[in-house]
Amino acid sequence: MKLTCIAVDDEPLALKMLCNFIEQTAFLSLEDKFENAIDALAFTHKHEVDLIFLDIQMPDLSGMELARVLENNKKTRSTRIIFTTAYNQFAVEGYKVDALDYLLKPYSYEEFLKAATKAYQFFETQHQPAPIETDKKDYIFLKVEYQLVKVMLRDILYLEGYKDYVKVHLIGKPSPTLSLTSLKNMEDILPAAHFMRIHRSYIISLDHIDSITRNTVNIGTMTISVSDHYKENFLQFVNKWIG
Incomplete structure (x- = not known):
């Protein structure tokens, strides 16, 4: 190259x-x-x-x-x-x-x-695929600097888009893991049964939601707004959650 x-x-x-x-x-x-x-x-x-x-x-x-x-x-x-x-x-x-x-x-x-x-x-x-998913596994690999880092799906709280990177916020980690990829790429890779995009800059773990309103999600001390573009899917999830 x-x-x-x-x-x-x-x-x-x-x-x-x-x-x-x-x-x-x-x-x-x-x-x-x-x-x-x-x-x-x-x-x-x-x-x-x-x-x-x-x-x-x-x-x-x-x-x-x-x-x-x-x-x-x-x-x-x-x-x-x-x-x-x-x-x-x-x-x-x-x-x-x-x-x-x-x-x-x-x-x-x-x-x-x-x-x-x-x-x-x-x-x-x-020029390399940033996250690599092993089919039907409970973990993914993220491209972090010049190495692949194994991340357990159960440890992911939420993901935040940041320029050409994604910040992956993890349980027990004071600082997010910064991966060279896009939020769209992560959305395609993460299992839809456990993760949902609720904002152009955020994907959340459904398993780690502490509380919700019609417009926000609370995960730990973090409150994330649900943007209009993703609100319909989110409200469908809320209705199932309540039911």
Whole structure:
């Protein structure tokens, strides 16, 4: 697998070095290079790009601004970014826009390769089925970082959609398990007799419901609203529950 990528930097020497690093890396394919973010944005409208190596401080449109535009565009939402900059104060802000990594100038090829490999591993997981279900079993496997984690169905309280991931809230776990998959994928895999989607962002375990109203479900200390789109199915369940 090769990752298609572009390089964006308004400093010619920095851009040249970046392009050389990309071309030295077997699993990267340099599609184009740009000295400003506006031209790079126009390119992404016409071409699919996996990865952008992106300088932050540039005139007209900064790298951070470009990242936000790409994140809010459905077509480019799957594009990932590795920032390159001489200013380390942007690191925290960079991760707020889901940047895969952050290269602080001047960086070596070894540092570049480490960041590029992280990107390759990220995309590699996306080409594999995230959760794997063993037919008629009481557990599933979830793709968590770069490993498959076994999760017992009886331990799942509810699932919460989060960008390109799903947060799986489990009994006895203070923090949710973060799996690289979609809520729709989980909805298809989980047994309908025990799990129900009640909101675009939530699937609940029917076995762990503590109380319900016509519009909400309470699981432990968590109250989850039932959205209009899923209300009819939910009310059918409520009627059976009451009956």
